[in-house]
Amino acid sequence: MIKHLIFDWGYTLMKDFSEYSGPMVYWEKIEWVDEVVPSLDVLSKHYKCYVASNAGDSTTELMIKAFERMNGTKYFENFFTSKDLGYEKPDKRFFEEIMLKLDAIPEECIMIGNDYNKDIVGAKNAGMKTIFFNESDSSYSFDKADKTIFSMQRLISTVESLTFY
Numbered sequence: 001m002i003k004h005l006i007f008d009w010g011y012t013l014m015k016d017f018s019e020y021s022g023p024m025v026y027w028e029k030i031e032w033v034d035e036v037v038p039s040l041d042v043l044s045k046h047y048k049c050y051v052a053s054n055a056g057d058s059t060t061e062l063m064i065k066a067f068e069r070m071n072g073t074k075y076f077e078n079f080f081t082s083k084d085l086g087y088e089k090p091d092k093r094f095f096e097e098i099m100l101k102l103d104a105i106p107e108e109c110i111m112i113g114n115d116y117n118k119d120i121v122g123a124k125n126a127g128m129k130t131i132f133f134n135e136s137d138s139s140y141s142f143d144k145a146d147k148t149i150f151s152m153q154r155l156i157s158t159v160e161s162l163t164f165y
Contacts, residue, residue, distance in 0.1 A: 008113035009053035025066040035152035044075040055081040090122030
């Protein structure tokens, strides 16, 4: 039974604008990925949701502050960065550390991310189910992903399809 939804941060939840550098919390402009907020409104009522990111320039504290700017912390139970976990995606230990902290087993978790190698392959190697957010609508085969979506409008139905998988 799926209990935990683990989201990547950049390009999965929030847009990552190339014109800015440094921690996202300090960027002039922060925006949600299109259609992700309505999905979070629904999913966060039925599942425990988390953010798990390599986070680049941000610490966990700075990542949380970026979500506070967008009134987004209400959707998430916890935030994880590679700096805190001691491992970076796609290392399966990154995902195993999160499951350890959640007292979860892989069958209870879905990783949702936009980076096929870091998010999807890494999570699959740790035994999780995966949803690949592929905004580019590429026809390339992403065979390690349990499901692929091209728009966040499909996220709710896709999570539900994996819940009864």
